[in-house]
Amino acid sequence: MELVVLSGKGGTGKTTIATALCELNEKVVRVDCDVDAPNLYLYYNGEDIEKKDFFKGKKATIDRSSCVECSKCEEVCRFDAIKDFNIDKFLCEGCGACTHVCEHNSIKLEEEKTAQTFITKLDNGIISRAEMEIGSDGSGLLISDIRKNAKKFNQNKDLVIIDGSPGIGCAVISSITGADMALIVTEPTKSGLEDLKRVVSLCEHFGILTMVCINKYDINEEMSFNIQEFIKAKNMKLVGEIPYDETVVKSINELKPITLYKNSKANEAIQNMWNDIKKLGGI
């Protein structure tokens, strides 16, 4: 069973909630698919038991000694990555179109390391995660890779909880593909509702069982009501309303999951929510 935690909008509390849900289970495989801003592992002092380089992107390089400066490569490059016979690594997408038009064989495509993937061992499970090279693309493929890594270490078929990335693009699509259910974390703001609508449409597109929780629901109860109405109209389940709780900021800054703060209102709401999710998802 794979549960992916999504949000549309960034900063709604995905990682806080995903971590708490992980802590409420004895055995769970954690996957941090927010490869741009991977924060889940910061909660733990685990040991990296596997570390691999991830090569996916290719980049073109020009051998200037054989280049006759015919400019054909520059004309054919659709990404404007070639200027004055130099390749801008940030812009090159590694498609190889330039290699096909170069009559002097001066351009080569080389594999480029775009990330490092890790399996981090904790006392109660593992985290599959990655650290991306700054400015790399191909995060969708990287996410498929870290999800595959997690599978390898999950022979007992334990519950998998995926911390997704914000947005609706390739990274999010890769996080949803093949997951069994999605929990969307939203916040009661106008932007929160707008982004919720977009990520809900994406989940509909994928036909995945989708649940929603409103984090900090009491900071704007009117907006929370609007979100509830939207969820009702979409026939989705509102599984949690988590109150604003200063303890959450404290827990982030002490790098301890919120479940360790027994008197926290947010923690209590998350525990109740987890019971509902388990019922709905048949976990």
Added chain:
Amino acid sequence: MNIAVLSGKGGTGKTTVSTNISLALNANYIDCDVEEPNGFLFLQPSIDRTDGVSVEYPHIDEEKCISCGECVKNCNFNALVNVKNEIMVFDKLCHSCGACEIVCKSGAIKYKLREIGKIEEGKRSHIKCTRGILNIGEPMAVPIIKKILNNIETDVNIIDCPPGTSCNVVNSLKYADMAVLVTEPTEFGLHDLKMAVELVRMFDIPFGIVINKDNVENNLVRNYCENEEIDVIGRIPYSKDIARIYSRGNMLYDDLKYKNVFDEIAQSIKGVFSWN
């Protein structure tokens, strides 16, 4: 003069800072966070132009195709697959690079257009506002970002970037003359800020930091900025009142209590970047 506003982590206040400093600087506002473009919720411009953004994808002419598989072999994005002597196209994986057409000796590949999103333009009083919107289910935002930024005005533009440090942000930063990094004083905020700083340093442009939800006791971001000799060019106080105004979709700049916060950031921007 293009000022990119970025953050590393999502939800730190990029859109709050970019929309409000657009008003403070009287600058054009450009929302490149095309997966979740929220700036217009606040600026509420009257939209007077909408353009679709399309990308090319290969179409195989079955009459001419001899199923040699060259296109499949040379597609670096797995968008073409050879199934039972027939070439299948997965259009969403295609990067529109044109390599398949170049290698096809039978001339069987032509391109079709597929709309992946749109660009809207409008005005809030005399400020020009532009945003890109990615269609649901489309994975690639970069073509929309490129199309927006290839056509921007030559005066002062505020570019509201996507979160993170990957290709979407790189493509936005490419057009920037300076950057404003928005962060919040939490361990998560600092962790992601460091990645954003690393990225901006690669571009070798001047930058400064705005601390959102700034509470004085908590100074891990301040300590970091001091150690790294990065200018803190503004602070937005931690306040429930601000959170309330934001949650309703209102502009802080329209509130007399907070107008000066953004006027000061605007002044710092001009000062730090010695621009007038």
